[in-house]
Amino acid sequence: MSKGKPSQAEPAACRLYLVTPPVLEPAAFAPRLIEALDAGDVACVQLRLKNCSDDDVRRACDALRPIAQERDVAFILNDSPRLAREMGCDGVHVGQTDTPYRDARKIMGNDAIVGVTCHDSRHLAMVAGEEGADYVAFGAFFPTATKIAEHHAEPDLLRWWAELMEVPCVAIGGITAANCAPLVAAGADFLAVVSAVWDHPGGPGAGVAAMNAAIAAAPTDWVATKTDGTDAG
Numbered sequence: 001m002s003k004g005k006p007s008q009a010e011p012a013a014c015r016l017y018l019v020t021p022p023v024l025e026p027a028a029f030a031p032r033l034i035e036a037l038d039a040g041d042v043a044c045v046q047l048r049l050k051n052c053s054d055d056d057v058r059r060a061c062d063a064l065r066p067i068a069q070e071r072d073v074a075f076i077l078n079d080s081p082r083l084a085r086e087m088g089c090d091g092v093h094v095g096q097t098d099t100p101y102r103d104a105r106k107i108m109g110n111d112a113i114v115g116v117t118c119h120d121s122r123h124l125a126m127v128a129g130e131e132g133a134d135y136v137a138f139g140a141f142f143p144t145a146t147k148i149a150e151h152h153a154e155p156d157l158l159r160w161w162a163e164l165m166e167v168p169c170v171a172i173g174g175i176t177a178a179n180c181a182p183l184v185a186a187g188a189d190f191l192a193v194v195s196a197v198w199d200h201p202g203g204p205g206a207g208v209a210a211m212n213a214a215i216a217a218a219p220t221d222w223v224a225t226k227t228d229g230t231d232a233g
């Protein structure tokens with residue numbers, strides 16, 4: 001997962017951040033992950049399993065981590081830095097009620113990716129950024145059936161962050177090929193999706209291709225709307 005920060009003259013392209021469904025059977029899911037990753041550009045895969053045992057997570061890591069890493073796609077585990085380190089993951093994603101960032105960093109080491117959920121909060125994002133998070137995640141931007149989202153973020157939050165901060169930002173929550181353009185335009189470095197890919201009627205490969213195409217077609221106007229009103233070019 002390259003974390004290129006947009007240079008002022010040439011903004012880095014927004015990239016796709018793929019999150020797994022919360023329940024999966026690793027052997028059956030592996031070919032779907034291969035189809036997704038071979039269909040286009042994916043910056044990273046987050047294994048996000050809910051209501052399962054540590055051994056279930058270990059089995060899923062063993063089956064899925066090599067598929068991502070063999071393709072130079074970063075493999076990030078949700079929630080557990082301890083398991084992420086044990087299982088050779090490239091990084092971990094922690095939320096505000098998970099292991100605190102500083103402890104996650106100590107467990108993972110300085111070379112790993114550690115991302116932090118910041119909901120719709122500038123304060124949480126500034127704290128995470130100052131502490132050293134590799135990215136901050138904002139959401140939910142749209143209604144989602146994947147989880148009960150208690151916070152709602154607006155594209156202006158991405159725009160504010162992108163204009164002021166170096167740390168990359170991830171947008172998440174109900175994002176689809178049809179609705180993602182304002183998030184790309186506002187300066188999201190990554191779009192994190194579950195159902196837009198795994199529930200795509202044409203299959204996960206078609207889902208990745210559709211997201212890639214929508215990201216590529218979206219305007220990227222945030223560089224031209226710096227808060228001081230000047231064009232950054």
Ligand SMILES: Cc1ncc(COP(=O)(O)OP(=O)(O)O)c(N)n1
Pocket residue numbers: 017019046048078079093094095096097098115117137138139147170172192
């Ligand atoms: C990229 C990304 N952003 C946000 C989340 C949500 O994390 P969290 O608030 O800890 O909620 P759960 O995903 O654990 O239910 C995420 N996983 N990934």
Ligand SMILES: Cc1nc(C(=O)O)sc1CCOP(=O)(O)O
Pocket residue numbers: 019117119138139140141143144145146147149151172173174175192193194195196
């Ligand atoms: C895992 C997660 N976190 C969110 C947040 O707002 O922090 S929304 C979300 C679910 C994302 O799934 P989908 O792309 O199917 O909406």
Ligand SMILES: [Mg+2]
Pocket residue numbers: 078079093094095098
């Ligand atoms: Mg969590």
